Amino acid sequence: MQSAKQKISDMASTAKEKMVICQAKADEKAERAMARTKEEKEIAHQRRKAKEAEANMDMHMAKAAHAEDKLMAKQSHYHVTDHGPHVPQQAPVPAPAPVMGHGYGHNPTGVTSVPPQTYHPTYPPTGHHNHHHY
Structure with missing residues (x-):
């Protein structure tokens, strides 16, 4: 549906x-x-048609x-990218160190298995918590 501003603008162009x-x-x-001559009358008619066509073109433009x-x-x-106040994001989780083996002598000399770091969120977990209150 057209806005009121668009309708008024179109009406003004048409008017x-x-x-x-x-x-x-x-x-x-x-x-x-x-x-005085038939040719002059025809020129006047063609001039009117040209003015009408120009007015019509202006309206469409x-x-x-x-x-x-x-x-x-x-x-x-x-395309707006900022939709309100900035919400700070959690710090990125660092990638765990590569694990070469499982610690049973399969690693090259001097390299030990490193367990991946755990990430503990600073926000409460979501979902249902079945807490029975007695």
Whole structure:
């Protein structure tokens, strides 16, 4: 559905086009009245048609510009990256040291198995906790 601003803008463009067409018709009548030959009358008629076509094109260009503005506004809404206050993220978990074997003599001399570091979150775990209160 069109916004009220878009509708008003389109109505203004249409009204402007109609005013130009009415003015072109009045100009044609005046030119035809002053025309002496059939060719001059035809030129006046063609001039009116050209003015009407130009007014129609201007109206469509204005509508296209409004549609483009609307589209750009809608697209810019989807490209916004900052949606409010910054929430600090947890520190990244360091990668565990490589484990060469399982500690039973399969490692090269001088290399021992290193257990991976554990990560303890600073927030409470989620989910259901079945605590029975007696």
